[in-house]
Amino acid sequence: MINVTSSTPQETIHDHHTGLPSGGNSQCPLSVYDLTVAYHRKPVIWDVAFDLPAGSLVGIVGPNGAGKSTLLKAVMDLVPRASGRVEVFGQPYRQSRHRVGYVPQRESVDWDFPVDALDVVTMGLYSRIGWLWPVRKRHREIAMHALERVGIADLARRQISQLSGGQQQRTFLARALVQNADLYLMDEPFAAVDASTEKAIVEILRELKSQGKTAVVIHHDLQTVPEYFDYVVLLNMRVVSHGSVVETFTPENLQKTYGGRLTLLDEVTEAMRRKERSL
């Protein structure tokens, strides 16, 4: 097992040797304990463990295929976990999901789908509207307000394939905002967006932080990490390091995260996959 030491002692709320929590901490927005996820026996993330401080902007950084998206999905029970546990505000995700807002990767959906931007944003309210009930005027007003916040209210009635990449990303962000969550999980919101969208998203992130909310953002652009985030999780299948940006976002840690050489673990994984294929 890979021992991960937290750089900020007050956040260490569980014993890393046993992986057991020392008790649910309702202040901690997200605690991950020894999380392992595998697709077809190939581990995607392995023994991932960290706690996040409340009211911070957290960047998850790592190379392609490091399991960043899988980590977010495993937190939300969207992919089966091989082992490990996740706590959101001291409770299992199932009990606290109303406090979580999710912004999936833009490429994960078919933008040719016959809906307009406002429809997409109201989707964030479906669980609040309840089963069988139709969307009503006040829900559309909430959605409209969220679209105003991200600056594309004038495009509310435009079919989503007619939106630019940045506008699509803003639509997704608005859909998460209507949930009025306390923890936001965002999967590459800055991927392939224009400069003004990037600025708008950063402003919203800061706004969320000022309201005491936490945002966990998968991020690719290493240059902007120190500017945008105050906490960072370096991930490459395992957590290489996590902690405040100042202490953790160092060239040595980045070298470890992006380092080219195959580790023994990678080789074992590869061997297992070959074996599986030959069966």
Place this chain on the structure above:
Amino acid sequence: MRRPPRLPWPPGSVRIVRSVIAFRSAKAASLGSFRGAKVASFRNFRGAKGDDQTLIDRTLVGFGIRGGWQCLWVAILFSVFASPVCSSRVWAQAEVASITDRSMEWPDSSQWRRVLLLEDYNTRVVVLGVALLGAACGIVGSFTLLRKRALMGDALAHASLPGIAAAFMLATLIGADEKSLAWLLSGATLSGLMGVGLILFLRHQTRLKEDTALGIVLSVFFGAGMAMLGVIQQMEKGHAAGLETFIYGKTASMRAADAGLIAVASLLAIGSCVLLFKELKLLCFDADFAGSRGTPVLWLDWVLMALVVLTTIVGLQAVGLILVVALLVIPAAAARFWTEAMWRMAWIAAGLGMLGGVFGAASSALFPKLPSGAMIVLVCAVLFLFSMVFGAKRGMLIRSLRRRRLNRRVGRQHLLRGIYELAEDKSSRQSGSDRPAVSMRELQQLRSWSKKSLQATIRRAMRDELVQLRADQVQLTHAGWAEAARLTRQHRLWELYLVHYAEVAPARVDRDADAIEHVLEPELVDELEALLDQQPLTIEVPSNPHALTESS
């Protein structure tokens, strides 16, 4: 190779078609599943017993099959269709029957009236039932299409055949009513679901892809069903006639009670879709997001599957299991051409499915020998073609109009910029008129446009009072000059950007900027200006970064 003499109706082709029909019916009848067998039983025709070989010969000669290629064609058909379960006695029976009974009677006026005005109670109920079925399939199909599971219904339908046959056999064995629709359809449901389960199993347990698993299960189940129908045909007890309606669909043989079952099931499906509309919409659009909100995605997928099962299974009798998938796919696909809103798409698909169902059922009532499934599919296909061409949002016509509009806009922009740049060149050399005119010849050399298209572009620009034409000289109007200056500025901003930021060679920059500038939105131009770090919004038309002759 010998060809039959050419007559007004090419006899060879007629023969081929007839022989194809005959052999298809031979194969199907042998498996107890085709009209030939039914007709035979209607006419109390006793099968001609005798030597297979001579019978085949006789039949071939009877159809005028003599030439080598015709024989080859028939041999292929024979080897494909006459499977090992085919008993020679049975197919011989059908063969003769199908020769004697291929006439298609044109319905007389009273029959037309009875069907079109729905005078007959049975017809009324059947048409209503099939109309509701079409609507239900349209709505459910919209969801499966958007969930990209369109072919699941096909697998399910094909896999239902062994269930129908097994239910029939079981009923015969235990002495129940083997024609009971509910009984047969429960068998169909069971084996259909088994087929779908097997597809999922194959996909998860092996490395096979979904389409491969689908192909295997679909054909194997259908083959098994055909074999079982062949066995049924051999059974002493029971009348297999009627089972063939499940393969090709036959509304003419439907009873009011059957149609009632279809109507109830369809209403149930429509009702579920209306109630669960927003949940299903979210499922189809973004299942991951739905899962993150606590929506039971797996359960919803099962609901959608159950709706497909419901509509497919009750649709078997009317449309037939080979073609029922068409009712799930075609109306939904056609509806997509008309709208960009999910709820409108669902209702349009329902309407189109309803039209297909009604026309198919009516034509089956008029021509009892036409399989209604085929008619429904053909009507749907006509509706689809119409939608594909004339669809208001995504039809080919509207798209080509849009493309033409764009091309014209681009052409006009090229024209204005061309005149502007030439005029700019002139006025820098010879001071005088502030908007010098340029000749057609100069313009034509500037770009690779034909004289005709240049003239047409100029004519359209004249209509909008952007240019004036005097003899051979083209001059920009005041409005045209302003527009041309804007366009040229945009173009050169891009050129500058490409030269300085993208390191494109100045000789190539004109063409690259050309590709970009026509799709520029105002906010992008603003950004470009900020990036180029000039005094924003007051920037003038920069001077040309390359000599004019480099323009292509």
